[in-house]
Amino acid sequence: MAIHKLVFDDVEEDLFTLIAIHCTLEDYRLAYLLNKFLGITLIRKPLDLDFQNGELTYSIYEWEDCKQQTIWNLVSNVCKTEDYRQGNSNSLFSLQEKTTKINYLLPEYKTVNYFLKIDNEFNFNKEKYIIDSILKIPQVATAYSIKSDKLKSKDHLIFS
Template identity: 60%
Template sequence: MAVHKLNFDDAFDEVLYTLIAMHCSLEDYRLAYLLNKNLGISLKRKSEDLDYSSGLASYSIFEWEDSKQLITWNLVSNICKTQIIQKADYQSLFNTTQTKTFYLLPEYKAVNYFLKIDSEFSFSKEKFILNHILSMPQIVTAYSINTNQLQSKENLIFS
């Protein structure tokens, strides 16, 4: 009997994207406004947040689809703090609340926001974008992340 082997290596190409980490203490809507103003983009809040960890964690996400260059820009928060209410047990009279912190990319716990650009730019274009982000006084620091070394890259699939 003949053996047929299917090779799917070429069918599922890895999606190319640039990921920029940003450290700042701004609210998400203020950061989106500043990025729009300084980079000439039009990020808008999506109607639904990213929902992970069985509904315990949701992350705000802003998106802009550049139809001229066929590039999708996403600004997503990395930190989600939720309050978990623990019911009173027989030893206590009151319910207690506990704040639990979840991270979109746990290996980058110090990062506040990620800017994901669904297109691989040349080094000079990426450096241009980073310089514009770093020129904003509200941004403490920003840097590119090597996406090949990410352990939780499945969290960056937004569709």
């Protein structure tokens, strides 16, 4: 019996540019400043990015550039959840301890606050222009490009 093997050499991967942004601004403030400095129009999506049936949600902003046929997304990398548990049972008063757990959209980049994902792979000059424009924002500590082949949890960047 003959064995047939299918090889997918010509399958094209999703092409996107991913920029990591380190800053302590709130998401709406960063979106406003990116709109101002990049000349784009990021708008908050009606529903946040949802993981684990609503337990983990990440804020997401989107802009569709019809001229370039490109979708820009600003997404938070950090999700904080609060949990209450019963404290010391030997006490006269019942105490509840509040614990805060921090979850990350891309756990391999725990120091990154936000990601700017652009569904189009730009040439080096255009990508450098975008990063330089982001670095002109005074509240941004740093911004840099991340290569998609270095990502372990690339599936978390599928927003549609």
